[in-house]
Amino acid sequence: AACSSKYVLSQMHPMWQEPLPIPGGDRQSPIDIVVRKSVYDSELKPLVTDYDPQTCQQIWNNGYSFLVEYDDTTDKSTVKGGPLQDKYRLCQFHFHWGESNAWGSEHTVDRKLFSAELHLVHWNSDKYSLFEEAVMEENGLAVIGVFLKVGKRHEGLQKLVDALPAIRHKNSVVDFNRFDPACLLPSNTDDYWTYHGSLTTPPLTESVTWMVMKQHIEVSHDQLAVFRSLLFTSADEEVQKGMVNNFRVQQSQCGRTVRSSFS
Ligand SMILES: COc1ccc(/C(C)=C/C(=O)O)cc1
Numbered sequence: 503a504a505c506s507s508k509y510v511l512s513q514m515h516p517m518w519q520e521p522l523p524i525p526g527g528d529r530q531s532p533i534d535i536v537v538r539k540s541v542y543d544s545e546l547k548p549l550v551t552d553y554d555p556q557t558c559q560q561i562w563n564n565g566y567s568f569l570v571e572y573d574d575t576t577d578k579s580t581v582k583g584g585p586l587q588d589k590y591r592l593c594q595f596h597f598h599w600g601e602s603n604a605w606g607s608e609h610t611v612d613r614k615l616f617s618a619e620l621h622l623v624h625w626n627s628d629k630y631s632l633f634e635e636a637v638m639e640e641n642g643l644a645v646i647g648v649f650l651k652v653g654k655r656h657e658g659l660q661k662l663v664d665a666l667p668a669i670r671h672k673n674s675v676v677d678f679n680r681f682d683p684a685c686l687l688p689s690n691t692d693d694y695w696t697y698h699g700s701l702t703t704p705p706l707t708e709s710v711t712w713m714v715m716k717q718h719i720e721v722s723h724d725q726l727a728v729f730r731s732l733l734f735t736s737a738d739e740e741v742q743k744g745m746v747n748n749f750r751v752q753q754s755q756c757g758r759t760v761r762s763s764f765s
């Protein structure tokens with residue numbers, strides 16, 4: 503039923519009201535990646551990321567996650583290759599996490615939950631001139647998903663963790679420069695799953711080519727605890743709400759094929 507409805511069903515997430523009118527509604531994200539049902543595609547090339555840390559501009563709390571935003575007025579930070587026909591420009595990255603290490607990711611692999619998930623959001627700069635344009639188009643966006651598992655401390659993440667206390671409340675922003683998002687990618691980016699889906703927060707548009715990395719990265723419990731010290735609420739609100747469980751419920755696969763770049 504969820505595949506044909508024009509409205510998003512069972513949106514249990516408290517972050518927005520439902521039902522939401524979704525164009526089509528049959529390629530929503532996130533989903534459970536059923537490994538044995540994924541199809542190996544030998545045509546899938548390795549991903550090619552080329553990020554310039556100088557394009558890093560700011561970090562801010564948008565009331566749903568925290569975003570690290572990049573200057574996307576030129577092709578200085580891009581991803582291409584993989585399943586992509588065009589070059590896509592990095593505009594921001596953000597995370598989703600739980601109140602406990604036991605859950606927090608949006609995608610799952612054979613129902614396995616990870617403690618958090620990183621999304622690097624890019625838009626098709628070969629075909630469109632603005633993110634806002636691309637976000638509405640079928641081949642407009644490319645999002646790299648990386649699972650986070652609690653374990654050893656992630657040295658590259660610490661610079662970002664140290665900036666979070668300055669943006670505890672919704673709509674707070676601070677300058678943030680010279681951060682290379684490549685440090686957040688796993689050592690192996692050749693092995694990934696890819697499928698056509700959507701944004702996982704409003705506008706939920708079905709414009710995303712997802713590339714979910716098979717290999718996770720490790721972050722420490724203390725680093726993730728700082729993520730959980732953020733607030734959904736702005737400083738002037740009476741009741742402050744901790745920013746946790748900012749993930750969307752899983753959506754129906756609706757007959758979509760998930761391809762793997764590895765056999
Ligand atoms: C135009 O407003 C937008 C709001 C959110 C997003 C993203 C990038 C959502 C997501 O990460 O699921 C894009 C545009």
Ligand SMILES: [Zn+2]
Nearest residue numbers: 596598621702
């Ligand atoms: Zn996301």
